Amino acid sequence: MTGTVPTTARDAIRDLVDAHAAALSAGDAEAVAALYAPDARSFDLRPPLQYRSSREQRADDLRAWYGGFAGPALFEVRELTVEAFGDVAFAHGLARLTATPHGSPGPFSLWYRMTLGLRRVDGSWLITHEHKSTPFYMEMAADHSFKAAVDLEP
Structure with a gap:
């Protein structure tokens, strides 16, 4: 079933x-x-394949992750599309992470795909499902591995 995204829902999700x-x-x-x-x-x-935790544990895990970088980890979202019907929505787009790991000579920049599932709870939109992925090159390397396509840009 499809529905028209009310401007208020679209704007609220984009703001989120x-x-x-x-x-x-x-x-x-x-x-x-x-x-x-x-x-x-x-x-x-990052591993594991799926992640579920309390908000407190999520914040603790993020703080530990931030500790691996020398300086800020910067995020950008492009080409965001929002679909909603009632109190359920999803948004998808391209996201970029730019950061400098401790001990690295400089920053890396990685584009990845992002999809968010959202639910309106007591009038506010919250993320209920998050999926991030990078494509990989389908050709197998000499060591029988596949290479993530981290060099792609929109």
Whole structure:
């Protein structure tokens, strides 16, 4: 079933995605965690294959992750599309992470695909499902591995 996205829902979800990127870029783990429903499930770039935790644990894990970088980890979202019907929505687009790991001579920049499932709870949109992925080159390397396509740009 499809429905028209009310401007208010579209704007609210776009604002949430902007707030998510800003909080990630600011290193504000509590602000990031507050954007997720308590039962949210993530399929992130990092292991494990799926991730579910309390908001407090999510914030703790983010703080530990931020500790691996020399300086801020910057996030950007492009080509965001929002679909919604009632109190359920999803958003998808391309996201970029730019950061400098401790001990690295310089920053890396990685584009990846992002899809968010959202639910409106008590009038506010929350992330209930998050999926991030990078494509990989289908040709097998000499060591029988596949190479992630981290050199792609939109």
